[in-house]
Amino acid sequence: MRVEVRFSGFGGQGIVTAGIILARAASIHDGKQAVQTQSYGPEARGGASRSEVIISDEEILYPKVLRPDIFVVMSGQAMQKYLRDLKKGGVVIYDSSLIKTPPAKGRPYPVPATLLAKREIGKTIVANIILLGALTTITGVVSKQAMENAVLESVPKGTEEMNKKALHIGFAEGERLVKEK
Amino acid sequence: MSHMQGVRFLQGNIACAEGAIAAGCRFFAGYPITPSTEVAEWMAQRLPKVGGVFIQMEDEIGSISAIIGARWAGVKAMTATSGPGFSLMMENVGFAAMTETPIVIVNVQRGGPSTGQPTMPASGDVMQSRYGSHGDYAVIALSPNSVQEMFDLTVEAFNLSERYRVPTFLMADEIVGHMREKVVLPEKVETFTAPLSRKGTKYYFKPDPKTLVPKMQVFGRGYNVHVTGLTHDERGYPATNDAKVHFRLVRRLVEKIERNADKIIKVEEHHLEDAEVVLIAYGAVSRSALAAVRELRRRGVKAGLLRLITLFPFPERLISRLARRAKLVVLEMNLGQMLREVERCAKRRVHFLPKIGGELHTPQEIVRFVEALK
Numbered sequence: 001m002r003v004e005v006r007f008s009g010f011g012g013q014g015i016v017t018a019g020i021i022l023a024r025a026a027s028i029h030d031g032k033q034a035v036q037t038q039s040y041g042p043e044a045r046g047g048a049s050r051s052e053v054i055i056s057d058e059e060i061l062y063p064k065v066l067r068p069d070i071f072v073v074m075s076g077q078a079m080q081k082y083l084r085d086l087k088k089g090g091v092v093i094y095d096s097s098l099i100k101t102p103p104a105k106g107r108p109y110p111v112p113a114t115l116l117a118k119r120e121i122g123k124t125i126v127a128n129i130i131l132l133g134a135l136t137t138i139t140g141v142v143s144k145q146a147m148e149n150a151v152l153e154s155v156p157k158g159t160e161e162m163n164k165k166a167l168h169i170g171f172a173e174g175e176r177l178v179k180e181k
Numbered sequence: 182m183s184h185m186q187g188v189r190f191l192q193g194n195i196a197c198a199e200g201a202i203a204a205g206c207r208f209f210a211g212y213p214i215t216p217s218t219e220v221a222e223w224m225a226q227r228l229p230k231v232g233g234v235f236i237q238m239e240d241e242i243g244s245i246s247a248i249i250g251a252r253w254a255g256v257k258a259m260t261a262t263s264g265p266g267f268s269l270m271m272e273n274v275g276f277a278a279m280t281e282t283p284i285v286i287v288n289v290q291r292g293g294p295s296t297g298q299p300t301m302p303a304s305g306d307v308m309q310s311r312y313g314s315h316g317d318y319a320v321i322a323l324s325p326n327s328v329q330e331m332f333d334l335t336v337e338a339f340n341l342s343e344r345y346r347v348p349t350f351l352m353a354d355e356i357v358g359h360m361r362e363k364v365v366l367p368e369k370v371e372t373f374t375a376p377l378s379r380k381g382t383k384y385y386f387k388p389d390p391k392t393l394v395p396k397m398q399v400f401g402r403g404y405n406v407h408v409t410g411l412t413h414d415e416r417g418y419p420a421t422n423d424a425k426v427h428f429r430l431v432r433r434l435v436e437k438i439e440r441n442a443d444k445i446i447k448v449e450e451h452h453l454e455d456a457e458v459v460l461i462a463y464g465a466v467s468r469s470a471l472a473a474v475r476e477l478r479r480r481g482v483k484a485g486l487l488r489l490i491t492l493f494p495f496p497e498r499l500i501s502r503l504a505r506r507a508k509l510v511v512l513e514m515n516l517g518q519m520l521r522e523v524e525r526c527a528k529r530r531v532h533f534l535p536k537i538g539g540e541l542h543t544p545q546e547i548v549r550f551v552e553a554l555k
Contacts, residue, residue: 036190040216
């Protein structure tokens with residue numbers, strides 16, 4: 001099955017990194033196929049950032065995301081711009097500490113990632129990792145172990161513990177949201 | 182260990198740079214340009230660690246000049262660029278062809294003409310790779326469609342350039358350059374280096390009678406060879422007013438590729454055996470084309486795909502054969518370039534689905550186009 005994931009937000013929130021980590025988890029650690037692409041144009045410089053991942057059990061031919069099944073979003077601007085592309089019944093995981101209005105489409109999962117990152121870790125920079133944790137337990141598109149391995153090998157040396165803690169906060173948030181539904 | 186090995190998750194441009202290192206490239210001269218810049222960035226980090234040299238040049242004219250010089254100093258060399266830089270390199274592409282210098286030029290194509298669309302994919306430079314410089318000559322051009330092939334075909338480009346002493350192009354596009362995929366990098370790759378001639382011979386440019394390729398020399402090692410872009414005889418001496426010498430030299434530059442075309446050309450064939458419609462595509466578009474062929478087959482349409490891995494030399498006989506029994510459909514990210522090559526060989530009407538602007542053909546678009554052909 002082909003699953004299309006789009007991450008979007010502002011430059012500096014780790015949107016591209018999140019996409020690469022997810023694709024690495026799927027392809028290197030879960031033994032699936034994955035392709036990652038990202039936006040490069042002037043839009044990447046103007047603040048908006050976009051990164052996309054396709055995960056599949058089979059060979060991935062067409063490498064671009066057209067209708068995401070999963071949309072991870074970290075800014076209101078990105079929500080406005082890309083929500084319309086979401087596949088019917090798709091999952092929207094959004095940073096509810098930055099986006100106050102829930103999405104008008106899809107299945108919404110509010111995760112106050114930036115707030116949690118600041119309160120629990122003292123650094124907002126790991127908000128993207130919290131969202132990756134939530135994505136893992138909400139969608140099951142990759143295993144927790146694969147995600148943890150991919151996070152640990154992708155983050156700068158010396159920040160592993162902090163990122164691992166952030167990831168587990170995300171796992172728990174996702175599990176809580178799934179239980180609530 | 183010189184190049185990266187094992188299972189990795191890499192960007193296409195970085196896989197290309199690692200392929201170059203695996204092939205023995207130890208000199209890179211370039212000028213950064215989107216969407217090829219990561220090749221230069223990676224070479225700048227990696228080459229000093231494997232005993233190589235990276236130079237950021239003043240422009241692309243300087244870049245190709247420097248790699249030609251490096252190869253005559255005995256070092257395998259590469260540059261990487263995109264459309265505008267590719268145009269600047271054209272004069273010295275001819276110089277490399279005329280002096281039979283093995284070099285590799287990577288073009289991660291973007292939308293043109295001019296500065297066009299720096300961050301968008303295109304295949305608008307493929308004809309330029311074959312005919313961009315002045316005069317008659319031949320080159321080899323390859324077209325990767327995955328991150329794995331950005332590695333594999335870069336290695337292949339070096340080996341072909343060395344075997345035939347010819348400038349060789351890796352004609353990538355923004356999609357394969359920038360996307361990330363899993364790759365498996367072998368511990369060891371097969372490499373070929375142009376054999377050196379003996380010293381003191383008088384006829385440095387006398388070709389091997391079978392391959393038509395002469396042996397190579399290296400400056401500073403006692404070869405008193407004269408290397409010139411002027412028409413030269415087999416000693417390497419200018420003979421610019423001699424029609425016979427010019428004919429013999431230039432004819433050989435073209436023929437050494439034509440005569441060896443069957444050994445050089447690589448294609449990928451999918452469902453051609455019983456195909457009534459054959460799609461012809463290369464680069465990123467060939468991925469969509471294969472997805473389209475599978476969908477068409479599910480719908481009962483006997484479709485097949487001929488994927489060009491080698492763009493030049495062109496698989497003329499194969500296209501002629503296919504044209505006799507199937508409808509041909511060319512798909513490319515330009516307004517019709519390889520289309521003309523296909524038409525030349527098919528000698529019949531060839532259907533064409535172009536796409537420019539920066540978006541890849543979707544499989545659905547191709548399916549609709551083929552279904553509407555009836």
